[in-house]
Amino acid sequence: MxxxxxxALSTCPWCRKTKKFFTDHEIPFxxxxxxxxxxxxxxxxMRELDAAGASGFPFVRIGEQVIVGYQPDxxxxxxxL
Amino acid sequence: xxIESRKKALRHFFAKVVQPMGFxxxxxxxxxxxxxxxxxxxxxxxxxxxxxxxxxxxERARDMQIVCPCIPFHRQHFDAIKRCWCGLFVHKDVxxxxxxxxxxxxxxxxx
Amino acid sequence: MNMSAMNWTYAVDDAALPxxxxxxxxxxxxxxxxARVGGMVYAVSGKxxxxxxxxxxxxxxxxxxxxxxxxxRFDVRTGRFLDAPELGLATYPTKSDTGxxxxxxx
Numbered sequence: 001m002x003x004x005x006x007x008a009l010s011t012c013p014w015c016r017k018t019k020k021f022f023t024d025h026e027i028p029f030x031x032x033x034x035x036x037x038x039x040x041x042x043x044x045x046m047r048e049l050d051a052a053g054a055s056g057f058p059f060v061r062i063g064e065q066v067i068v069g070y071q072p073d074x075x076x077x078x079x080x081l
Numbered sequence: 082x083x084i085e086s087r088k089k090a091l092r093h094f095f096a097k098v099v100q101p102m103g104f105x106x107x108x109x110x111x112x113x114x115x116x117x118x119x120x121x122x123x124x125x126x127x128x129x130x131x132x133x134x135x136x137x138x139x140e141r142a143r144d145m146q147i148v149c150p151c152i153p154f155h156r157q158h159f160d161a162i163k164r165c166w167c168g169l170f171v172h173k174d175v176x177x178x179x180x181x182x183x184x185x186x187x188x189x190x191x192x
Numbered sequence: 193m194n195m196s197a198m199n200w201t202y203a204v205d206d207a208a209l210p211x212x213x214x215x216x217x218x219x220x221x222x223x224x225x226x227a228r229v230g231g232m233v234y235a236v237s238g239k240x241x242x243x244x245x246x247x248x249x250x251x252x253x254x255x256x257x258x259x260x261x262x263x264x265r266f267d268v269r270t271g272r273f274l275d276a277p278e279l280g281l282a283t284y285p286t287k288s289d290t291g292x293x294x295x296x297x298x
Contacts, residue, residue, distance in 0.1 A: 011119040011133035012167065013112060014183055034136050046136065053187040055155075056135040056166045069183030094243050101278040129262065145263040148242075153275035 002063035002079060004029035007045050009057045010036055014070035018058040021072055027079060082125055088117040091130060091149070095170075099150050104159075104170040107178045116169045120149055134167035161189040200287060200294035209233065209293065214257065216248035222297055224284060227252055227268045234268045235284040235295045241273065247281075 004022060008015030010033040022029040034045050034057065049059055054068040061067075062078040075081075092106070092113075099105065106113050119133035131137060135147040146154040152165055159165050163172040164181050171178050186192045201219035203226055209215050214227045216238055223238035225248045236257070238247055245261035252258075256274065257266045265274040271281035284295040 009134060009136070011123065013115055014134060014167070042136075046138065049136070053192045054185055056132075056185070068185040068188070071182060071184075098242060098279065102276055141263070148262045153273070153279075156276070 001028070003061075004079075005061040006031040007048070007057060007059040008033050012057050015058040017070050018060060018075075021070075021075055025079075025081065082121065084118060084121050087121045087124070088114070091117055091120060095150050099152060099170050102152055102156075103173055104150075104152060104165070105173050107164070107168055107171045108176065109168070109178050112168060112178075116167055132165075132167055155186075158186040158189065158191055161186075161191065198285065198296040199298050200289075200296055203235070203286075203293045203295045206288055206291045206293055212252065214248045214250075214252045216246065217295070219295055220297060224295060225257070226286065226293060226295070227257065229255055229268060233286045233288065233293055235286045236266065236268060236271045237281040237283075240264055241279060241281055 004027055006018055006029055008018065008031055019031060032041060032045065034042055037045070049055070052066045052068065056068070058070060059066070059068055060075065062075065065078045067074045067078060096106065116133055120130040123133065124130045130149050131144070132147040132149055132151055137144050150165070150170060152159055152170060155166070162181060162184050163175055164170065164178060168178060171181065175181065203217035203219045203224060204215055209226055209228045211228050211231070214225050217224050217226055224235050225238040226233055226235045239245070240247055240259040240261065242259065242262060242264045245259050247257050247259055250258045250260040252268070255268050257268050266272065266281055267274065271283040273279040284297060287294050
């Protein structure tokens, strides 16, 4: 099973849908809400977003693949669902 | 702050700004309510109605570019995906916003 | 433009507006900001078109007014919002007469 990490904002509806997607598909995942995180964590997340050319949330890492935005088809494809 | 009256005020301000740029509020009324409420809460916290779906970098010049409506500062990207990043606004001709994927600027060839 | 046919309303005294500065005025209750740049006096709506913040409290740099609230920038000559050509502030003609500045609101 590929490791799934979700970076999100607690205020973002698409981030909520993204978390729900993985929950509904019974895919274990870790997540961090950027806006609720400490400064060091925020800086680390921003470095990852900048490296991937992403400007908004949700930011999802599935194995080595990065998917920016709520993209259920992309999540399924990356997971081989 | 009265959340409902502030939501109304933001709706009033933003409608006038996005309309000349070819955008309108999304027809998804529940999404509008949710996002405006988040913006009011962000305004309570920070004094500014930031986008609920983009990160604050704690650098004024960059953070001012995600104040709602942030369309002027991301015009090419949002015109390409026919919506703003959080989906509060869509192009005027959009009737079914659920058909619009949330594609990053990179995915539409802009970065 | 026929200047003589305009309705001129007193805004502020000439001396209240030094070169490179802005001042708020409320002729007939209309919220206006006047700016003097390069010896010329310009008048635009005093409320930012984003969220109605008072522009006179912002910065004037050359011909550019920056709103104090969220840094929206406008050209004081044309009222135009610099980041979207479709958007702009109302502009008003100005004139100076015997040490007083007037705007035409019509």
